[in-house]
Amino acid sequence: MTPSLETAGDTVAGLLAEIADLGRDPVRGGYSRPVHGPAETELREWFVSHAERRRLEVHTDRNGIVWAWAPAHDGSRDRAVVTGSHLDSVPGGGAYDGPLGVASALVAFDQLAARGVGANRARAIAVFPEEEGSRFGVACLGSRLLTGAIAPDRALALKDADGLTFAEVARDAGLAPEGFGPDPDLLGSLDTFLELHVEQGRGLVDLGQPVAVASSILGHGRWRVSLTGEGNHAGTTLMGDRRDPMVAAARLVVRLRDLARAVPDARATVGRLIPVPGGTNVIASHVDLWVDVRHPDDGVTAGLVREVREAAGLLAAEEGCAATMTEESLSSTVDFDAGLRDELLSVLPNAPVLGTGAGHDAGVLGSQVRTGMLFVRNPTGVSHSPEEAVEDGDAEAGAAALADSLELLLRA
Structure with missing residues (x-):
């Protein structure tokens, strides 16, 4: 029997304020948080502390992906509904690309607990490494390894600007590179992955809406x-x-x-x-x-x-x-699951449907797991830059939309 989850009562804006000084780049402006660097490592620790505070079961898998689980009442993790994002950044990136999805997932789990959504199905938050590819040159490296989209030998041989291989850096981070590679058992336990992300464009600004449902990712x-x-x-x-x-x-x-x-x-x-x-x-x-x-x-x-x-x-x-x-x-171009998109629109009837030119872990996972995405309005329309922005009200609206969507999926 799993313990009942606890709610921390955090806000998305409050969580992001806690990490606002981590990885600031004094030269480029914004944030530089390369995977397994000091800032990204500290951000992982920040996430783990918040997950454990909510009595989630935390572990890091063979590919360096951090999972925070709320198993079903019988302890199983089958047919799991998962959300999450990443914590690394491009050089001189904005404050929201990645961390917004992680902070929103924590708040959405709080809202599910407050609503009394039961544990008939497992749910989890996942934090993926090297989504941006800013250190080793290949984007979504964690999800690519998980799904087999990149061969482990090739991934381990990748080098950063200092000539360090991914294998060397991963080992220094406490991982076992010899275990990297596809994990069909884990993938087989996942029913749906839903990623929330700051919009990296002006679609929602021009439409006057705070949240959108994703349709596709450009190749x-x-x-x-x-x-x-x-x-x-x-x-x-x-x-x-x-x-x-x-x-x-x-x-x-x-x-x-x-x-x-x-x-x-x-x-x-x-x-x-x-x-x-x-x-x-x-x-x-x-x-x-x-x-x-x-x-x-x-x-x-x-x-x-x-x-x-x-x-x-x-x-x-x-x-x-x-x-x-x-x-x-x-x-390749990814078209998100149309059935899932329609389910999300049933609880988010005012949300427009938008495509994106930016890559995401949800796109990589889409080859083997039913996936979807939610976008939160960016008033500047600028991303991968210090000018990236999200207003507090939109951040909370995004977390609420994520909670509504997860509740729908968990009750299905």
């Missing part, structure tokens, strides 16, 4: 382009004698923009570029840049990537350089 991927030339002295090398990969990189960034503009609904971005050796008075010998491409049609995404690959080779050759392009991650 998207990341590719690393490596351009190799000849390092040399900036003052002694004549312009006509140069093999400068930085020039090839600059030209490719502009060509990428033009290629994406020519394709309706396409998005293509270079957000990171690293020259080697990186001296002010040195012609670079090597440049790595990362290309992010997205489109609702996976075939169109593939075609655009082919054009980028061809452009990289041609532009590099024109500058006397060489180019290679390597896929680091790729996710």
Whole structure:
């Protein structure tokens, strides 16, 4: 017999205020919370303390995902209804991308306890690691490992900017890398996963609504382009004698923009570029840049990537350089479960249905578990930036909508 859950009476705004100083980035602004870094580790501890305060059963699984369980009255975890999100961030990210979903899950569980929703079915909160991919380059790494969407050997060999492998960092964090990989038994126990997230756009602002139900996630991927030339002295090398990969990189960034503009609904971005050796008075010998491409049609995404690959080779050759392009991650367009969407709309009748161009763990899990998402209004419409925002009233409305949705699913 499991103990009855306790309610802490927290608000979403109050919970987020508790972590407002963790991982602040004095250079970029906003927050930098890479997976298994000091800030993200402290955030995990913060979550665990709140989960245990609510008498949830907490454990970290083989892939580093933190689970806080309220088993059914008979102790089982079958047909579980799960919510949650992540706590890591992009460099210089906002305060809500990830933590809003975790804080809202805690408050929603409080509301379920206060309503006397019973334990006929198990429920849980999950916190996924490396959702952003900001440290090891592959987004949603925890959920990809759980579902088998990435091979453990490949994941463990990924390196961060300091040259540390994911295996080394995970082991230092107390995990056992040799156990990473698909967990069909855990996945088989899950009935539904519902993720709440700050909206990363202006859909709800323009519609004047605080909460939306998600319809889909655009297909998207990341590719690393490596351009190799000849390092040399900036003052002694004549312009006509140069093999400068930085020039090839600059030209490719502009060509990428033009290629994406020519394709309706396409998005293509270079957000990171690293020259080697990186001296002010040195012609670079090597440049790595990362290309992010997205489109609702996976075939169109593939075609655009082919054009980028061809452009990289041609532009590099024109500058006397060489180019290679390597896929680091790729996710197909995800259409969330239509039946679940209709169930959510039955208790959230005023919520619009919106798609998103941002990737999420719910999208990865959707290949094996019934999944859905709720979005909470972002008045700035800006995300992955310090300007990301959520008003307190909307945050509480989101938690209430999540509680209503979980109650519906638990009583089904």
